[in-house]
């Protein structure tokens with residue numbers, strides 16, 4: 484019966500074809516969804532009049548959102564459009580190691596303060612950070628390094644428009660953006676986050692044997708921040724030609740931070756104070772989380788949490804913080820009049836990840852200490868770079884934990900509190916920025932102190948508690964290996980590449 488055979492073969496082929504099509508559609512739909520959710524550029528035109536009024540007119544240019552040219556077809560837009568093109572552009576930038584404005588502000592010296600800003604996609608906040616940096620005294624003697632894990636022409640144009648100091652851009656080359664369907668991005672053959680171990684083994688998915696300590700499989704977007712932080716630090720201290728003999732401080736900021744105008748003055752003052760009172764203080768810190776003050780208002784909550792393990796406490800605190808942010812959106816600024824005063828206070832205490840990770844600085848000597856223990860950072864099952872650093876700090880053979888000297892009156896603020904919920908009517912960037920602006924205005928007479936009083940504290944019990952387990956999210960051996968690989972790249976000379 485050859486006809487029947489033929490018919491059934493055709494039927495099977497048609498079914499197979501339809502099945503493949505379905506798979507294709509499902510795959511593209513899910514990838515598209517994830518991609519968009521994770522990588523949406525946040526570039527809103529919502530700066531209120533109130534905020535604008537307190538920004539010097541010559542800096543308004545950094546806040547101006549240029550409307551997208553809708554009339555032009557997408558193929559006519561300038562700049563790279565597909566992954567291949569973006570990869571090439573990134574490589575070019577990284578090879579060239581261009582430092583803009585060196586001709587105006589002089590070459591990078593060994594003691595030039597480097598301000599490293601980790602940038603993702605929150606352009607609205609980055610605009611305000613740049614405005615705050617522009618107003619800082621002595622900013623023209625620093626080098627700003629913007630480290631990007633998302634390539635976007637609007638972000639690049641903004642950064643390139645900075646004219647008040649030396650500027651460099653570096654691009655994290657292992658980003659999800661340029662590896663959308665493969666590690667370190669999302670490989671379709673990777674195990675789903677919530678797959679059970681036996682299930683994963685049956686599926687034969689890539690990382691079946693390596694869930695994290697909570698039994699979850701890797702999520703690319705959560706690992707990216709730690710990778711990027713580590714890559715950036717390696718790039719700056721170990722790889723750039725211009726930092727070969729660098730002995731100065733590197734300050735770590737993020738795109739949604741905001742600095743006070745005297746933050747560089749405070750850095751020098753902290754350093755000088757440390758040299759006198761605490762030569763072993765490795766880390767300087769300019770920021771304090773505002774919300775940390777709020778915790779202490781609520782004694783009951785803390786008591787309740789005493790029965791929880793350390794990790795559970797941190798988790799509960801994070802949960803609580805998120806809940807409160809969404810509910811109230813009001814910051815408790817009343818504490819500040821006591822913090823900024825004629826005799827400014829600094830504190831010397833063991834460094835703690837979640838307390839002292841904002842606007843902190845250290846130098847090459849300290850970095851070398853970190854590099855010597857890089858395994859403690861890369862192999863620790865925690866997707867947070869700051870907790871990984873805390874783990875390293877707590878496991879230094881024959882050495883104390885890192886010590887930090889910090890100013891009690893913050894010089895760096897976190898303005899990105901409500902970032903991903905920015906569409907909520909009661910939470911926009913302007914609301915928070917306006918508060919920080921006013922706070923700094925009120926504290927103006929206390930800026931640029933000439934001396935400070937230092938108190939040495941042992942840190943709370945919570946700070947000194949040894950981390951037993953990580954927060955997870957870093958069980959995949961590929962992540963640990965990529966992290967270790969980043970430390971193996973040596974110093975690279977500038978290549979003179981031709982930009983078209």
Ligand SMILES: *[C@@H]1O[C@H](CO)[C@@H](O)[C@H](O)[C@H]1NC(C)=O
Pocket residue numbers: 528548549550551
């Ligand atoms: C952004 O705001 C400015 C001034 O408020 C306005 O001139 C401009 O057209 C706005 N741009 C967009 C894209 O809405």
Ligand SMILES: *[C@@H]1O[C@H](CO)[C@@H](O)[C@H](O)[C@H]1NC(C)=O
Pocket residue numbers: 552553554555556559
């Ligand atoms: C928008 O695109 C069109 C067509 O390519 C071009 O003629 C026009 O100058 C563009 N406008 C702006 C503001 O870039």
Ligand SMILES: *[C@@H]1O[C@H](CO)[C@@H](O)[C@H](O)[C@H]1NC(C)=O
Pocket residue numbers: 554555556
């Ligand atoms: C944009 O593309 C469409 C077809 O894809 C074409 O008809 C149209 O002329 C193009 N517009 C411009 C401004 O080039």
Ligand SMILES: *[C@@H]1O[C@H](CO)[C@@H](O)[C@H](O)[C@H]1NC(C)=O
Pocket residue numbers: 564565567568
């Ligand atoms: C990416 O775009 C460029 C043109 O800008 C084109 O030459 C290249 O073939 C494209 N690559 C892919 C993989 O689509």
Ligand SMILES: *[C@@H]1O[C@H](CO)[C@@H](O)[C@H](O)[C@H]1NC(C)=O
Pocket residue numbers: 592593727728729
């Ligand atoms: C910076 O340090 C390096 C290595 O110590 C040294 O060779 C170089 O001359 C120094 N550069 C300047 C400008 O002092």
Ligand SMILES: *[C@@H]1O[C@H](CO)[C@@H](O)[C@H](O)[C@H]1NC(C)=O
Pocket residue numbers: 730731762763764765766846847848849
């Ligand atoms: C870096 O800082 C440490 C203190 O944390 C200090 O002991 C060391 O001398 C500094 N290194 C350089 C090269 O200035």
Ligand SMILES: *[C@@H]1O[C@H](CO)[C@@H](O)[C@H](O)[C@H]1NC(C)=O
Pocket residue numbers: 529531532533908911912913914
């Ligand atoms: C953001 O908040 C400010 C002040 O609180 C308000 O003036 C402005 O209209 C708000 N913007 C949006 C887009 O909600």
Ligand SMILES: *[C@@H]1O[C@H](CO)[C@@H](O)[C@H](O)[C@H]1NC(C)=O
Pocket residue numbers: 961962964965968
């Ligand atoms: C790490 O480097 C080795 C040697 O270059 C390479 O074979 C391996 O694929 C790299 N691993 C990752 C995760 O990038």
